[in-house]
Amino acid sequence: MTSANSAPKMPWRRRFLYHLQSVALHGTLALLRILPFEIASRIGGLVFRTVGPRLSADRVARRNLRAAFPDLTRAEEDRIVREVWDNLGRGAAEYAQITGLDTFDPNRIEIVGEDHLLTARDSGAPFIVFSAHMGNWEMASLAAAQRGCLLTNIYRPASNPGIDRLIRRVRSEFCAELLPKGREGARGALRAMKENRPLGLLIDQKFNEGLPIPFFGRPAYTASAPAELALRFRCRVLPVRLERLPDARFRITIEPPMELPDSGDRNQDIEALLTAMNARVEEWVRARPGQWFWVHRRWPKGG
Incomplete structure (x- = not known):
C-alpha cells in the first residue's frame, strides 16, 4: 500500500523552473493589467x-x-x-x-445572433456551445456568463501547477466549472447535461483518441463526446464563431442550432454530426486563417 507521502515528488529543478515561470507570468499580467x-x-x-x-x-x-x-x-x-x-x-x-471586459459594449464587442443563446438559456434544457481556438477564444464563455448563462468548460490543464491555478482562478469568474480533458472531464460533462447545465467546448484541439474526422481534407482525431452527448440528450448545439477585429475589438457570431442527424444508426449519426461540426470550424478558419491556432499538431504525422 502506498500513501500520499510516498508518491514521487517533482524534481527540484522542475519545481524551481515552474516557480520562476509562475512569478514571471504573475508579474507580467500585473503590469499589463494597469495599461x-x-x-x-x-x-x-x-x-x-x-x-x-x-x-x-x-x-x-x-x-x-x-x-x-x-x-x-x-x-x-x-x-x-x-x-x-x-x-x-x-x-x-x-x-x-479579460474579466473586466463588457460584452454589452458595442464599441468593444459586436454580438451577432444573441437570440439563439438567450432562447437556449431560457429553455431550461441542457445545450452545447462549441467554438475553436480563434481570435480571443475566451469570449464565448465570457459573453454567455454576462448573459446569465455560465458554461461548464473542458480544458487542458497546464503542466505548471502554479500557472494552472492562475488559469482556473481567472476562468472561474466566467465559467460554472472547469473540467480537465479526459475521462474525468467526460464524466463531468455528462453530469452537467443531466443537471440541465450548458457545456462550452473548443472542438479543434489535438486529440490522440476519438474518431478520424475530415478537417481540411485530412483525418483529424476528434473527440466523440460532444456528438454523443448532443444525440443522447437531443439538445441544441450552437456553433459560435469568434473573430478579432481592428483596434482590439471583437465579433461573436452565435449561429443557429445545428440539425441533429437521426438515421437510426448511432455510430453513423455521431460521425455525421462531428463531420458537420468540423466543417463549420474549417469554414471559419478559411475565412480568417491568421486567427487560428496553426501552431499545434492537429493532424497525425502523415495525415
Whole structure:
C-alpha cells in the first residue's frame, strides 16, 4: 500500500523552473493589467511576433498551412503566420484584463445572433456551445456568463501547477466549472447535461483518441463526446464563431442550432454530426486563417 507521502515528488529543478515561470507570468499580467486594453493587446502582439518565428512551433504552423492551402505563395504564408503570432500574443496579453471586459459594449464587442443563446438559456434544457481556438477564444464563455448563462468548460490543464491555478482562478469568474480533458472531464460533462447545465467546448484541439474526422481534407482525431452527448440528450448545439477585429475589438457570431442527424444508426449519426461540426470550424478558419491556432499538431504525422 502506498500513501500520499510516498508518491514521487517533482524534481527540484522542475519545481524551481515552474516557480520562476509562475512569478514571471504573475508579474507580467500585473503590469499589463494597469495599461489601457488596446496598448496591452498591442504589446502582446509585438512580443509574440518577435519571439514566435524563433520557436519550433513556427515550423509546425508553416507545415500545417502548406498542407491545408497548397497554393499559398511564400509571401502569403509569411503574412498568415505573422498574423497567427500576433493574434496569440494579443490574446495572451488580453488575459490580464479579460474579466473586466463588457460584452454589452458595442464599441468593444459586436454580438451577432444573441437570440439563439438567450432562447437556449431560457429553455431550461441542457445545450452545447462549441467554438475553436480563434481570435480571443475566451469570449464565448465570457459573453454567455454576462448573459446569465455560465458554461461548464473542458480544458487542458497546464503542466505548471502554479500557472494552472492562475488559469482556473481567472476562468472561474466566467465559467460554472472547469473540467480537465479526459475521462474525468467526460464524466463531468455528462453530469452537467443531466443537471440541465450548458457545456462550452473548443472542438479543434489535438486529440490522440476519438474518431478520424475530415478537417481540411485530412483525418483529424476528434473527440466523440460532444456528438454523443448532443444525440443522447437531443439538445441544441450552437456553433459560435469568434473573430478579432481592428483596434482590439471583437465579433461573436452565435449561429443557429445545428440539425441533429437521426438515421437510426448511432455510430453513423455521431460521425455525421462531428463531420458537420468540423466543417463549420474549417469554414471559419478559411475565412480568417491568421486567427487560428496553426501552431499545434492537429493532424497525425502523415495525415
